[in-house]
Amino acid sequence: xxxxxxxxxxxxxxxxxxxxxxxxxxxxxxxxxxxxxxxxxxxxxxxxxxxxxxxxxxxxxxxxxxxxxxxxxxxxxxxxxxxxxxxxxxxxxxxxxxxxxxxxxxxxxxxxxxxxxxxxxxxxxxxxxxxxxxxxxxxxxxxxxxxxxxxxxxxxxxxxxxxxxxxxxxxxxxxxxxxxxxxxxxxxxxxxxxxxxxxxxxxxxxxxxxxxxxxxxxxx
Amino acid sequence: xxxxxxxxxxxxxxxxxxxxxxxxxxxxxxxxxxxxxxxxxxxxxxxxxxxxxxxxxxxxxxxxxxxxxxxxxxxxxxxxxxxxxxxxxxxxxxxxxxxxxxxxxxxxxxxxxxxxxxxxxxxxxxxxxxxxxxxxxxxxxxxxxxxxxxxxxxxxxxxxxxxxxxxxxxxxxxxxxxxxxxxxxxxxxxxxxxxxxxxxxxxxxxxxxxxxxxxxxxxxxxxxxxxxxxxxxxxxx
Numbered sequence: 280x281x282x283x284x285x286x287x288x289x290x291x292x293x294x295x296x297x298x299x300x301x302x303x304x305x306x307x308x309x310x311x312x313x314x315x316x317x318x319x320x321x322x323x324x325x326x327x328x329x330x331x332x333x334x335x336x337x338x339x340x341x342x343x344x345x346x347x348x349x350x351x352x353x354x355x356x357x358x359x360x361x362x363x364x365x366x367x368x369x370x371x372x373x374x375x376x377x378x379x380x381x382x383x384x385x386x387x388x389x390x391x392x393x394x395x396x397x398x399x400x401x402x403x404x405x406x407x408x409x410x411x412x413x414x415x416x417x418x419x420x421x422x423x424x425x426x427x428x429x430x431x432x433x434x435x436x437x438x439x440x441x442x443x444x445x446x447x448x449x450x451x452x453x454x455x456x457x458x459x460x461x462x463x464x465x466x467x468x469x470x471x472x473x474x475x476x477x478x479x480x481x482x483x484x485x486x487x488x489x490x491x492x493x494x495x496x497x498x499x
Numbered sequence: 500x501x502x503x504x505x506x507x508x509x510x511x512x513x514x515x516x517x518x519x520x521x522x523x524x525x526x527x528x529x530x531x532x533x534x535x536x537x538x539x540x541x542x543x544x545x546x547x548x549x550x551x552x553x554x555x556x557x558x559x560x561x562x563x564x565x566x567x568x569x570x571x572x573x574x575x576x577x578x579x580x581x582x583x584x585x586x587x588x589x590x591x592x593x594x595x596x597x598x599x600x601x602x603x604x605x606x607x608x609x610x611x612x613x614x615x616x617x618x619x620x621x622x623x624x625x626x627x628x629x630x631x632x633x634x635x636x637x638x639x640x641x642x643x644x645x646x647x648x649x650x651x652x653x654x655x656x657x658x659x660x661x662x663x664x665x666x667x668x669x670x671x672x673x674x675x676x677x678x679x680x681x682x683x684x685x686x687x688x689x690x691x692x693x694x695x696x697x698x699x700x701x702x703x704x705x706x707x708x709x710x711x712x713x714x715x716x717x718x719x720x721x722x723x724x725x726x727x728x729x730x731x732x733x734x735x736x
Contacts, residue, residue: 387607
């Protein structure tokens with residue numbers, strides 16, 4: 280009987296301990312409008328449109344065929360561009376006990392799915408992908424996500440700025456204002472395309488809404 | 500002893516429904532072991548249940564040209580999971596997400612656990628799914644489909660009246676998920692049909708699957724995958 284009680288108490292203690300771990304960021308979110316300001320003067324800053332390009336990348340943008348924009352072809356636009364969008368909802372689905380955080384997008388064709396692995400390093404796979412390989416770790420209540428392994432198919436912005444397979448993204452995500460919002464900071468670096476690392480900030484509002492089915496082809 | 504009871508209650512309350520989080524893939528051949536999926540010959544089963552108009556529509560359909568997945572539209576949840584399904588099972592507090600690998604064409608099945616079907620549902624490719632636990636079995640009820648998808652790759656039609664009931668449980672000591680499906684459609688079917696499939700837990704994550712990466716390559720891939728099933732369905736007819 281004593282052993283049972285000890286086991287139950289330990290189990291109970293472990294639940295209590297787990298509750299003091301990483302914050303629960305599960306939910307449906309959407310970026311606040313560009314002109315909105317939250318308490319403390321918090322507001323969206325920066326934009327993929329403003330990435331500082333190297334001269335060769337500036338030249339390349341002049342010949343970009345905007346009809347081939349992945350966003351217009353129902354293709355993934357990549358995390359750098361997708362996470363800045365104000366016009367679509369995202370769903371953050373943590374499975375911390377299983378070492379991952381999944382991010383789904385209402386606009387599934389352009390957003391696809393992001394799986395952030397918490398218990399491993401980069402996979403080392405040689406085949407570059409549209410969404411890259413994402414790993415994460417908690418620094419206090421901030422989820423830090425590191426993504427590499429991109430192909431060079433996605434664009435950095437609507438104007439057709441390209442990146443290379445050396446694109447490296449670091450995202451810092453933390454709940455603020457009592458968990459009603461996520462503060463989201465995205466930093467991109469790419470020594471072959473960007474003159475220097477570039478950071479933008481978005482504030483995501485937690486919604487009581489459900490993700491709706493959004494089929495890209497239906498819009499065309 | 501009251502505090503002991505309180506602690507025990509707390510632990511039981513925390514236990515909640517079973518956690519099957521993980522990646523699963525359709526089990527075939529040797530992977531099935533002793534499991535026997537019901538109605539593997541699904542095309543024949545469905546054809547035997549089609550209303551005359553639905554059978555006529557199927558026979559008039561050009562399988563390749565009318566394949567929605569060939570143009571990166573959804574295949575719907577009747578077709579992909581039973582045909583090639585692999586998915587991520589991801590439970591949240593108020594719903595279970597079944598994230599299909601081909602997210603462009605199969606999407607996500609969101610099973611809401613704490614609500615009923617909304618009134619005045621607008622038809623969608625994957626419909627509206629609600630679920631509840633009956634012991635260790637999740638029972639999922641899905642309605643609100645549009646009529647743009649097919650029941651299987653043989654281009655068997657359904658109507659907006661389609662109703663899918665899934666009974667989902669873990670078997671094989673947690674190595675498999677068994678999904679038993681009952682499909683009703685009073686407009687397109689003469690009676691309901693049932694089939695089951697097994698999905699094996701895998702250590703791999705979902706591979707990136709971009710439908711429109713190269714439209715022509717994708718169409719060729721789909722055509723190649725679809726052709727044997729269309730030929731089989733013509734033989735059945």
